[in-house]
Amino acid sequence: MKKVLLTLFPLVTVLLMVQGYHQAIYVAPDDAMQGYVFRIIYYHVPSASVAFLFFFISLIGSVGFLAFRRSSPNRAQIADAWALAGAEVGVVFCTVVLTTGPLWGRRAWGIWWTWDARLTTTLVLWLIYVSYLLLRRFAAGPQMQTLAAVLGIFGALDVPIVYMSNRWWRTQHPAPVFGGDQDSGMKDPTMVHALLWNMLAWFCWGMLVLFLRYQVERRHQQYAAIEAREALEASA
Amino acid sequence: MSSTLWTHLAKDLRIEWRSKDAINSMLFFALLVVVLFSISFDPRGAFAQQIAGGVLCVATMFASVSALNQAWAREIRHQVMDAQRMAPASGAELFLAKVLANFLFVSIVQVALAPVFLVMYNLRVAGQAWLLALVLPLGTWALVANGTFFAALAIRSRNRELLLPLILFPIFLPALLGMVQATTSILTGDSDPWLWIKMLTGYDIIFTTVSLLLFDVVFHAE
Numbered sequence: 014m015k016k017v018l019l020t021l022f023p024l025v026t027v028l029l030m031v032q033g034y035h036q037a038i039y040v041a042p043d044d045a046m047q048g049y050v051f052r053i054i055y056y057h058v059p060s061a062s063v064a065f066l067f068f069f070i071s072l073i074g075s076v077g078f079l080a081f082r083r084s085s086p087n088r089a090q091i092a093d094a095w096a097l098a099g100a101e102v103g104v105v106f107c108t109v110v111l112t113t114g115p116l117w118g119r120r121a122w123g124i125w126w127t128w129d130a131r132l133t134t135t136l137v138l139w140l141i142y143v144s145y146l147l148l149r150r151f152a153a154g155p156q157m158q159t160l161a162a163v164l165g166i167f168g169a170l171d172v173p174i175v176y177m178s179n180r181w182w183r184t185q186h187p188a189p190v191f192g193g194d195q196d197s198g199m200k201d202p203t204m205v206h207a208l209l210w211n212m213l214a215w216f217c218w219g220m221l222v223l224f225l226r227y228q229v230e231r232r233h234q235q236y237a238a239i240e241a242r243e244a245l246e247a248s249a
Numbered sequence: 250m251s252s253t254l255w256t257h258l259a260k261d262l263r264i265e266w267r268s269k270d271a272i273n274s275m276l277f278f279a280l281l282v283v284v285l286f287s288i289s290f291d292p293r294g295a296f297a298q299q300i301a302g303g304v305l306c307v308a309t310m311f312a313s314v315s316a317l318n319q320a321w322a323r324e325i326r327h328q329v330m331d332a333q334r335m336a337p338a339s340g341a342e343l344f345l346a347k348v349l350a351n352f353l354f355v356s357i358v359q360v361a362l363a364p365v366f367l368v369m370y371n372l373r374v375a376g377q378a379w380l381l382a383l384v385l386p387l388g389t390w391a392l393v394a395n396g397t398f399f400a401a402l403a404i405r406s407r408n409r410e411l412l413l414p415l416i417l418f419p420i421f422l423p424a425l426l427g428m429v430q431a432t433t434s435i436l437t438g439d440s441d442p443w444l445w446i447k448m449l450t451g452y453d454i455i456f457t458t459v460s461l462l463l464f465d466v467v468f469h470a471e
Contacts, residue, residue: 079466133426134423137419137422137423140418140419140422141419141420143419144415144416144419144420145416147412147415147416148402148406148412148415148416151406151407151408151411151412152405152406152407153406153407155471156405156470156471157406159466159467159470160402160405160406160467160470163402163463163466163467164399164402164416166459166463167420167456167459168419168420170455170456170459171420171423
């Protein structure tokens with residue numbers, strides 16, 4: 014059953030990506046104000062949501078690691094693998110957001126970048142998780158996992174500041190597509206459909222990469238455990 | 250005030266009183282940053298008013314990193330840190346004592362730096378000057394509380410001195426933004442700094458609470 018799912022899911026993901034691309038490039042109409050370049054939204058917004066979701070998964074993993082690290086080491090290792098995978102894949106998606114954003118902004122606003130609240134805070138979020146990955150590289154052994162989990166929690170604390178800042182501060186970035194005020198968001202249903210298809214496709218793609226990264230990290234942990242045991246037996 | 254906290258605080262203050270290492274190095278470093286910025290940007294007139302707040306905050310930030318690294322590095326010598334770990338006292342009090350001591354040091358540096366700053370940038374405070382006495386301590390607290398926490402975290406890693414700024418600055422960025430915006434709006438008198446003061450207060454409360462809660466985890470990580 015697991016095997017079937019493992020082969021089926023990537024297939025479904027690829028199909029969804031094809032459908033998402035078709036919807037975004039051929040079905041959805043041009044934007045009344047921005048024209049063709051507006052289609053970048055179908056990559057920008059899904060990547061942003063996936064990045065935020067994965068940072069959230071990383072937070073859950075970090076909290077889980079701290080909660081289980083004494084009582085159940087195996088669960089703690091699983092949690093730590095999720096924390097790492099979430100942060101790493103999240104950084105990749107966040108990079109996509111920070112790359113597509115300026116490309117779009119150059120055409121829509123006439124500038125590559127502006128130090129507006131949401132842009133700045135997304136950049137800050139990216140910096141925080143890169144520093145998280147750096148810490149994981151610099152520290153060693155089981156204490157690294159604890160330290161990384163703590164930093165992960167600190168990093169995640171910035172996320173609500175990031176998101177709320179959009180509403181607290183005056184901002185050049187448009188109001189969110191979903192859950193904004195009445196004048197914001199998309200009016201054309203085909204546009205909304207295209208966006209939803211792409212959200213789904215990129216979500217599945219993200220989950221696939223996340224899961225693979227998680228599996229790699231689990232293998233890595235198991236290998237490290239075997240090595241540690243062998244070293245212990247050799248010295249005994 | 251509990252006696253554990255007071256003991257740690259008194260010890261740190263006494264060491265600093267005798268050596269004056271942290272304050273002297275921070276003061277000189279901050280002065281250097283101010284001079285470097287002046288040479289790089291040639292601040293005059295209204296432009297000086299605009300960037301002065303930012304330069305002051307960044308100078309404080311860079312200067313305090315060196316002192317924060319030393320704050321824990323000192324404890325490693327003679328296995329003091331191991332003794333502190335074994336002591337049946339709450340790590341939160343040790344942490345709070347260190348934060349208070351470093352807060353005091355950085356504040357002294359800021360007070361000493363302020364006149365130099367006013368002279369070199371030909372500053373004239375256009376807004377309500379007394380608000381600076383609120384903004385700077387709030388920003389400094391955010392810097393020192395997070396900095397002390399992350400210094401304790403970085404000290405456990407391979408290249409400790411290098412790691413502290415790398416993990417501290419991204420987390421500190423929102424507070425730096427608030428601190429710079431508030432200081433600038435006080436100096437220029439163009440806008441209302443209260444939104445930023447509230448934001449800084451919120452940031453301080455959130456991150457100090459979490460630091461206090463998680464300090465034992467970091468301190469006893471093995």
